[in-house]
Amino acid sequence: DAKTTQPPSMDCAEGRAANLPCNHSTISGNEYVYWYRQIHSQGPQYIIHGLKNNETNEMASLIITEDRKSSTLILPHATLRDTAVYYCIGRNAGGTSYGKLTFGQGTILTVHP
Amino acid sequence: DVKVTQSSRYLVKRTGEKVFLECVQDMDHENMFWYRQDPGLGLRLIYFSYDVKMKEKGDIPEGYSVSREKKERFSLILESASTNQTSMYLCASSLLVGPLGGYTFGSGTRLTVV
Numbered sequence: 547d548a549k550t551t552q553p554p555s556m557d558c559a560e561g562r563a564a565n566l567p568c569n570h571s572t573i574s575g576n577e578y579v580y581w582y583r584q585i586h587s588q589g590p591q592y593i594i595h596g597l598k599n600n601e602t603n604e605m606a607s608l609i610i611t612e613d614r615k616s617s618t619l620i621l622p623h624a625t626l627r628d629t630a631v632y633y634c635i636g637r638n639a640g641g642t643s644y645g646k647l648t649f650g651q652g653t654i655l656t657v658h659p
Numbered sequence: 660d661v662k663v664t665q666s667s668r669y670l671v672k673r674t675g676e677k678v679f680l681e682c683v684q685d686m687d688h689e690n691m692f693w694y695r696q697d698p699g700l701g702l703r704l705i706y707f708s709y710d711v712k713m714k715e716k717g718d719i720p721e722g723y724s725v726s727r728e729k730k731e732r733f734s735l736i737l738e739s740a741s742t743n744q745t746s747m748y749l750c751a752s753s754l755l756v757g758p759l760g761g762y763t764f765g766s767g768t769r770l771t772v773v
Contacts, residue, residue: 580761589663589749589764590702647762648718649694649702 550634555654558628564621566653568634571615578637579610580647581619583630583655590633590649593619624657631655662686663765665750671771678737680768682750690753691733692762693717693725695746702749708733740772 551569558564570579581593594601594608596617601608607620621628633652666681684691692707694717704717706725714725722744726734733752737744747769751762 582761587767589751589767590762592761592763595761647692648704651699651701 550636550650552632552634552650552653554651555656558621558624558655558657560626560657560659561623564624564628564655564657566619566621566632566634566655567616568619569616570634570636573614573636579608579614579617580635580637581606581608582633582635582647582649583628584633584652585627585630593632595637624655626657626659629655629657663750663752663763665748665765665768667768668766669769669771671773672737672740674741674772676737676740676772678740678770678772680735680737680748680750680770682733682735682765683731684733684750684752684763685731686752686763687730688752688754688763689730691727692751692753693723693733693735694749694751695719696749696767697746705735742772744770745772746770 549572578595578597580595582590584590594603594606596608596610610617631652631654633649635647637647663684672678690709693705694702696702703719705719705723706717708714708727711730724736747767749767750765753762
């Protein structure tokens with residue numbers, strides 16, 4: 547699985563866009579980039595994933611650079627409930643790993659009023 | 660709403676006890692996983708299962724075993740609980756093939772071994 551690097555913490559004002567970066571320079575061609583978040587005392591929650599195209603869903607947008615060495619998760623209008631730890635993960639979609647996820651330390655996003 | 664249900668939210672057990680943590684999913688997922696989460700260490704994979712009666716060791720299987728007799732149920736067993744197994748335990752499930760939709764996690768069981 548690709549090693550990912552994220553800043554340990556970030557702040558964002560409520561109502562503004564939160565842009566969370568992730569470096570995954572060793573990602574291989576068949577590894578997807580996944581984003582999860584974990585709100586305090588809850589299990590992680592799936593947000594979005596992508597391979598090489600930009601993706602958008604009701605929660606967020608994912609921008610992946612053309613060389614796939616980095617990506618950015620965008621929460622377009624952050625709210626206080628978006629305060630959480632955000633994990634960027636490289637996941638092998640096949641092979642013998644059976645799609646297991648390896649979580650790093652993540653980024654603690656704090657949204658301020 | 661689809662979900663992964665863990666039987667207990669909080670659990671306190673004594674050293675040496677045999678502990679069972681139960682996890683049930685209603686999504687007909689083939690893959691199921693057990694993680695533990697500790698401050699500063701993130702989520703670490705203990706065991707996973709890709710089919711009924713099948714199991715694979717994760718990164719930290721020592722001191723644990725698992726059971727998957729039915730597709731929807733995946734149990735984590737601490738054969739003889741020790742204080743260093745005090746942790747948050749998270750169960751998850753996913754489809755077998757492809758990246759579709761990712762994992763669904765349970766709410767976790769906070770286990771304290773005294």
